[in-house]
Amino acid sequence: MNMAVQNGVCSSCDYTSVNLKQVRRWGGLELCSCCNYWVRMSLRRTKRVPAWIRPDPDMSGDEVTEMREKFLQLRGTHGRGRWAERRMIFEMGFAYLGPLNDNAWELALSALGLREISNGDVLANVPSEIIEEELTKLERSGIIHLPSNPFLRAHLALLLRGDLGLTKKRRFVTGLFLWLIGDDEFRGRDEDAWAKSFQFLQEVVNDLGDRADFVDNYIRVIGSSGNAYRIRPRPHSPHYIVSREGEDGKNPTICIDPINAHTVVFGDILVNLVLALYDDQISARHIDTLARHVFGDPRAGHLGRQRRNVNIEHLWRRALGTMPDDQPGPQEAFQRWRRVIDRFQTNLADWNEEEEEEE
Numbered sequence: 001m002n003m004a005v006q007n008g009v010c011s012s013c014d015y016t017s018v019n020l021k022q023v024r025r026w027g028g029l030e031l032c033s034c035c036n037y038w039v040r041m042s043l044r045r046t047k048r049v050p051a052w053i054r055p056d057p058d059m060s061g062d063e064v065t066e067m068r069e070k071f072l073q074l075r076g077t078h079g080r081g082r083w084a085e086r087r088m089i090f091e092m093g094f095a096y097l098g099p100l101n102d103n104a105w106e107l108a109l110s111a112l113g114l115r116e117i118s119n120g121d122v123l124a125n126v127p128s129e130i131i132e133e134e135l136t137k138l139e140r141s142g143i144i145h146l147p148s149n150p151f152l153r154a155h156l157a158l159l160l161r162g163d164l165g166l167t168k169k170r171r172f173v174t175g176l177f178l179w180l181i182g183d184d185e186f187r188g189r190d191e192d193a194w195a196k197s198f199q200f201l202q203e204v205v206n207d208l209g210d211r212a213d214f215v216d217n218y219i220r221v222i223g224s225s226g227n228a229y230r231i232r233p234r235p236h237s238p239h240y241i242v243s244r245e246g247e248d249g250k251n252p253t254i255c256i257d258p259i260n261a262h263t264v265v266f267g268d269i270l271v272n273l274v275l276a277l278y279d280d281q282i283s284a285r286h287i288d289t290l291a292r293h294v295f296g297d298p299r300a301g302h303l304g305r306q307r308r309n310v311n312i313e314h315l316w317r318r319a320l321g322t323m324p325d326d327q328p329g330p331q332e333a334f335q336r337w338r339r340v341i342d343r344f345q346t347n348l349a350d351w352n353e354e355e356e357e358e359e
């Protein structure tokens, strides 16, 4: 699984690189030293979902995105079926978009345009072994709730077997894919947006010179306070973990949660994190959990003055430029900058476990 390739194009960021690492599965991937661990961790998170669960090859990226939006909307609508709530997403470690009761299943099928069935009588005649067999496949793939209504169960079995046509089967399987794999995962990514975000991450780390680097399986950032931070891939949501290198060899974890990060491509979240940690003396005013690490040590200010200080305003501007609405005036730019920082404001209510096991 871990062969090195001399020279080639990274399957994640599209940059030409040396010493690419190979992943044999998923059609063969080659990954550069920036992307390798992030992609691997993402593949690990989604490995339970079998390869046959994938978007309809005849659907465009926009159509798939549109379908995902529908499920995000359904999940956000109260009183219309049961869907995963934010707390549950943290407990499960991933954002599950699938239905959680029969009512939600019906809404989900409607959203997919699969609710209607031309000959309803057929549902009464599906043998129970076939229903069991098909629904077991769903369960094994990670579908959390299976409907109890016998007609609904028969309907799903027919859809999965392709008895209602290949087009409907593919549409249904696309739905399953969207419920199980978020667009912040490698397998669910928008290829161009993902590649750009990881290219940007490499540019930013380069521009920060000796204060940021890709080290083995983490990104190392030295803050303006003199603190050294590590951003590592993490199996659960939010998919990364930040720690501070301690002098005693212990690396205390800092809980930084990206609020509304689902609106941002994953590599951009890492860019914002790198910049926030680089600017830690300023960021700490907005991120409570970081403040303890930055202001807790009285020597930090002294060390900070000795550090080379690169002007990173242009990097912030580019990071902000990737946000939905563009062209800010100077006043507005500052507000936006605040919002990016606030994106990492910790929401302690969502966290039960503070410390993470080391890989």
Ligand SMILES: [Zn+2]
Residues within 6 Å of the ligand: 010, 011, 012, 013, 014, 015, 031, 032, 033, 034, 035, 036, 198
């Ligand atoms: Zn790469």
